[in-house]
Amino acid sequence: MSIGNSPEDERPFEDVSDEARLSVGRALQQARIAAGLTVDDVSNATRVRLPIVHAIEADDFAPCGGDVYARGHIRTLARAVALDPGPLLAQYDADHGGRPAPTPAAPLFEAERIRPERRGPNWTAAMVAAIVAVVGFVGFTAFKGEDDGGSAAVAEGATPSAGTSATTKPKTEKPEDPKPEPSDSAIAAAPQDKVTVRVSAADGESWISAKDHTGGLLFDGLLKQGESKTFQDSERINLVLGDAGAIQLYVNGKKIDDKWQPGAVERLTYTKGDPQAG
Structure with missing residues (x-):
């Protein structure tokens, strides 16, 4: 030890x-x-x-x-x-039981083998389809030519009447022209047994109202600049002018020269004979 x-x-x-x-x-x-x-x-x-x-x-x-x-x-x-x-x-x-074994290559080659092969275009089917299309087109052309020939023969042999011509275009009816407003000469030639009043918005727009001798309403509305209205009655025309300064009046063919102020409201009555404001 x-x-x-x-x-x-x-x-x-x-x-x-x-x-x-x-x-x-x-x-x-x-x-x-x-x-x-x-x-x-x-x-x-x-x-x-x-x-x-x-x-x-x-x-x-x-x-x-x-x-x-x-x-x-x-x-x-x-x-x-x-x-x-x-x-x-x-x-x-x-x-951990050793190094892992490498992945076998067989499945990769197997997958490559079963991959579908790429095929080229089927030229036979394309040629057959083209031939069928050509034959169909030729037959259709021939049938159409015979049909057109028959129609031409009928057209050459028949003489259509003037009243039933297929090429005659129907006449287009001309729209009726709107009735013009009576002119000064027309107003001057108005019947002597009636009163004729023409209202013209010469210098601007104006509201107007026109009634006959019975009180019946002939017009009630806005008369725009350049527009005219003509009224006739057997006895009397009653007028209301919203802006008398913008209005020109012709009564029984004669112009009324009253100098109304712009914006003035005038109530007027005209009868047969010489113009006379009531």
Whole structure:
């Protein structure tokens, strides 16, 4: 027995290499801390989402979505924290049943084989359709020619009567001209047994009202500038002029020269014989 050493110090060293070995996530975490980086720094630098970085450092590879993606994330994170990704990938494969097998190429070639072939245009069907169209057009043309010939023969042999000519255009009836207002000469030739009054809005518009000797209304409305109205009665015409200054009067063919003021309202009565305001 050695002096100064206890029995515990003399026991043989145990092989604790497997227990002392760091896991993949722990190795990445320690390397990140040693590099002075936060999880946010690593996530921003590698574009690996923050929850996945946390899960990998906790040796939870389920959020990666499969071994292929997990190996890719381990390689990316190892390079970001200055670690060799080779030993970490080998350790991950040993812990998870080996490296994933490559995707077989047979399904790709199978999918390529079943892709439908591109066919060219069906020229036979196109030629048949063209022939049918030509034959139909020729037949239609021949039938139309015979029909036109028969019509021409009928047209040459028949002599249409003058009263039933198909080409004669119907006469368009000329619209009747509106009856003109009586002129000064017409007023002058008015019957002597009646009173005739013509009202003309020469200098502006004016409201007028005209009644016969029985009180019957002949006109009641606005007479616009340039318009005229003529009234006749067997005995008497009663007038009301809303703006007498804008009106010219002709009574029994003679012009009334009264100087009415603009805007003046005049009530007038005219009878047979010489003009005389009632």
